[in-house]
Amino acid sequence: MATTKDTTPVHEVRPVTQELRIPARYLPTPTIGPGHSFATITDHISTIVLRRKTPIGWFIGLLIAMGGVGLLSISITWLLVKGIGIWGINHPVGWGMDIINFVWWIGIGHAGTLISAILLLLRQEWRTSINRFAEAMTLFAVASAGLYPALHTGRPWFDYWLFPYPNTMGLWPQFRSPLMWDVFAVSTYATVSALFWYVGLIPDLATLRDRATNIWVKRAYGAFALGWRGSAKHWLRYEHAYLLLAGLSTPLVLSVHTIVSFDFAVAQIPGWHATFFPPYFVAGAVFAGFAMVLTLAIPARKFFRLEDFITMKHLENMGKVLLATGLIVVYAYAMEWFYGLYSGNAFEGYMLKNRATGPYAKMYVALWVCNGLAPQLMWFKRFRTSTFWLFVVAMFVNVGMWLERFVIIPASLHRDFLPSSWGMYHGTFWDWSMFIGSIGLFFSLLFLFVRFLPMISIFEMRTLLPEAQAHSHEEAH
Amino acid sequence: MGGIGKPITGLYGVIAEFSDAQALLDAANSAREEGYTEMDAFSPFPIHGLAEAVGFAKTGLSAVVLTMGILGGIGGFFMCWYANVISYPLNIGGKPYNSWPAWIPIAFECAILLAALGAVLGMLALNGLPMPYHPVFNVRRFDQASRDKFFLVLQARDPKFQLDEVRDFLDKFNPREVVDVPW
Numbered sequence: 088m089a090t091t092k093d094t095t096p097v098h099e100v101r102p103v104t105q106e107l108r109i110p111a112r113y114l115p116t117p118t119i120g121p122g123h124s125f126a127t128i129t130d131h132i133s134t135i136v137l138r139r140k141t142p143i144g145w146f147i148g149l150l151i152a153m154g155g156v157g158l159l160s161i162s163i164t165w166l167l168v169k170g171i172g173i174w175g176i177n178h179p180v181g182w183g184m185d186i187i188n189f190v191w192w193i194g195i196g197h198a199g200t201l202i203s204a205i206l207l208l209l210r211q212e213w214r215t216s217i218n219r220f221a222e223a224m225t226l227f228a229v230a231s232a233g234l235y236p237a238l239h240t241g242r243p244w245f246d247y248w249l250f251p252y253p254n255t256m257g258l259w260p261q262f263r264s265p266l267m268w269d270v271f272a273v274s275t276y277a278t279v280s281a282l283f284w285y286v287g288l289i290p291d292l293a294t295l296r297d298r299a300t301n302i303w304v305k306r307a308y309g310a311f312a313l314g315w316r317g318s319a320k321h322w323l324r325y326e327h328a329y330l331l332l333a334g335l336s337t338p339l340v341l342s343v344h345t346i347v348s349f350d351f352a353v354a355q356i357p358g359w360h361a362t363f364f365p366p367y368f369v370a371g372a373v374f375a376g377f378a379m380v381l382t383l384a385i386p387a388r389k390f391f392r393l394e395d396f397i398t399m400k401h402l403e404n405m406g407k408v409l410l411a412t413g414l415i416v417v418y419a420y421a422m423e424w425f426y427g428l429y430s431g432n433a434f435e436g437y438m439l440k441n442r443a444t445g446p447y448a449k450m451y452v453a454l455w456v457c458n459g460l461a462p463q464l465m466w467f468k469r470f471r472t473s474t475f476w477l478f479v480v481a482m483f484v485n486v487g488m489w490l491e492r493f494v495i496i497p498a499s500l501h502r503d504f505l506p507s508s509w510g511m512y513h514g515t516f517w518d519w520s521m522f523i524g525s526i527g528l529f530f531s532l533l534f535l536f537v538r539f540l541p542m543i544s545i546f547e548m549r550t551l552l553p554e555a556q557a558h559s560h561e562e563a564h
Numbered sequence: 565m566g567g568i569g570k571p572i573t574g575l576y577g578v579i580a581e582f583s584d585a586q587a588l589l590d591a592a593n594s595a596r597e598e599g600y601t602e603m604d605a606f607s608p609f610p611i612h613g614l615a616e617a618v619g620f621a622k623t624g625l626s627a628v629v630l631t632m633g634i635l636g637g638i639g640g641f642f643m644c645w646y647a648n649v650i651s652y653p654l655n656i657g658g659k660p661y662n663s664w665p666a667w668i669p670i671a672f673e674c675a676i677l678l679a680a681l682g683a684v685l686g687m688l689a690l691n692g693l694p695m696p697y698h699p700v701f702n703v704r705r706f707d708q709a710s711r712d713k714f715f716l717v718l719q720a721r722d723p724k725f726q727l728d729e730v731r732d733f734l735d736k737f738n739p740r741e742v743v744d745v746p747w
Binding site for chain 2: 124125126129130251257258259260261262263265267268271272275278279282283285286290293294296297298309313314315316317318319320321322323324325326327328331332335336338339342346349546547549550554555556557558559
């Protein structure tokens with residue numbers, strides 16, 4: 088055994104052999120374009136916010152989105168005047184587009200938390216350039232979602248009854264109801280998402296404060312930056328807090344859609360009363376959310392020339408997540424059939440037959456096309472690396488996830504146990520105006536966000552550069 | 565704002581500006597090894613090991629977050645139990661009054677909510693933020709600390725602080741410039 092030992096450290100030879108042996112297509116794609124420094128990253132992202140001239144496209148986009156907000160305001164006003172009778176809901180379908188849209192929006196929000204929290208814990212570096220954007224999307228989606236349960240109570244001016252407070256009626260909320268759990272889950276989710284987002288923004292707000300030339304702009308960002316000065320002690324505590332928030336958000340985001348699914352699973356309606364609802368809903372939420380992130384990121388990256396920061400690798404990874412969660416969703420659709428047939432229960436069996444061949448069969452087929460077939464394109468690298476095809480698939484999924492909630496909610500309610508109580512559900516003008524209005528609200532908030540706040544986390548992007556790696560003497564060995 | 569070993573002299577400290585993270589980390593480590601105890605470093609992004617280099621290791625956040633989380637969990641559970649069992653007993657479907665599994669989701673959400681508030685407010689409070697004024701903001705080029713420059717300040721309240729010595733010491737690490745920081 089006395090042969091001469093090669094004393095060269097392994098890590099010093101490995102890169103060479105890698106270059107020689109591994110074909111380029113197997114090497115990891117970088118998460119940031121070449122030629123960037125701390126300064127160029129800072130300047131590129133902060134200039135989008137601080138420049139004086141606003142692109143005309145932004146005004147046009149905001150104007151269209153604000154049109155939606157106007158429609159929403161009119162719809163809400165009319166709803167308050169006339170009551171929820173202006174919607175298409177009635178016996179037997181008491182939950183219609185109000186709840187479909189609520190679940191659709193809240194599901195979209197889940198991808199933001201997944202990207203910012205779960206991918207952080209899993210050390211997925213590529214999340215860095217899309218997390219801020221996705222978190223903003225979460226907040227605005229939750230804001231749009233929150234409108235619906237608040238308004239569908241019928242007398243929204245009494246919504247505060249949902250919260251437990253000592254009152255002269257001597258009454259308390261009914262805490263055994265999943266609807267009450269929902270109040271707590273959604274309000275906690277909204278609060279924690281806002282905290283997470285704001286904490287992530289603090290160092291970047293300090294950058295904007297320091298880069299702004301107009302004194303009022305400087306003061307505005309300065310006020311929200313809270314006097315952040317990048318102290319090493321602050322950074323340590325900041326990163327600790329950020330990691331703890333990620334750790335807390337992870338079970339939170341899983342609990343939110345789990346509790347939303349309890350709203351259905353606890354009821355006895357065929358098509359709702361199923362034990363696999365929580366994981367099915369959570370996977371569907373992530374699926375829908377990633378589709379929305381793609382829907383927003385692809386145009387934004389082009390419009391603001393962010394190709395160096397949101398690279399093809401990011402888009403491709405999102406395509407893969409879309410495929411993986413899409414397969415889970417398809418598995419759940421298949422399980423619905425298995426449970427229904429295996430149970431031998433007449434009502435479960437009829438529910439499935441009604442879905443596939445009943446009056447809403449078209450929507451069920453469309454659901455399979457959108458959520459089952461379209462994401463299968465993501466198996467192929469050619470489609471995953473094409474912004475056009477990614478966008479097309481994402482749009483299919485956006486529609487598909489809305490259809491899924493339609494199939495679950497009205498299509499299950501409209502024919503339950505007693506044929507004498509069967510009926511049909513159609514959205515009215517006001518159902519659709521509320522929906523379009525909430526999309527307008529979502530996009531208005533998003534347009535304001537990209538104009539006034541950095542849509543990519545500047546300080547986290549800086550850490551991606553090799554120059555950001557520094558080592559103390561003790562660690563060098 | 566008292567000094568540890570010395571009265572306030574009108575000088576907060578001496579600050580050195582570096583162009584890269586490694587230079588800052590080396591300077592901070594050397595300063596600590598040299599015996600300086602009152603110092604801080606500033607960087608545009610978190611640098612691993614820098615807080616330890618300036619003599620800071622425990623954030624104290626874990627205890628805050630754990631306490632808040634436990635309080636939230638117990639508080640949420642108690643709220644459901646008190647409301648639906650003690651104050652106004654509700655019989656739902658013949659279930660026992662204290663059907664505790666039904667209190668779990670709300671207890672869980674309250675635990676997360678309070679723990680998250682504890683993490684954020686605790687981080688800000690322990691960091692002493694918001695703090696609109698700080699002496700380092702007097703440094704002309706300090707606005708670069710949020711872009712691509714790195715700073716190390718040795719504070720005047722350090723018992724070892726001697727103005728000329730400190731300037732010479734910082735000069736050794738090839739800084740871009742070394743300037744005094746007034747209060």
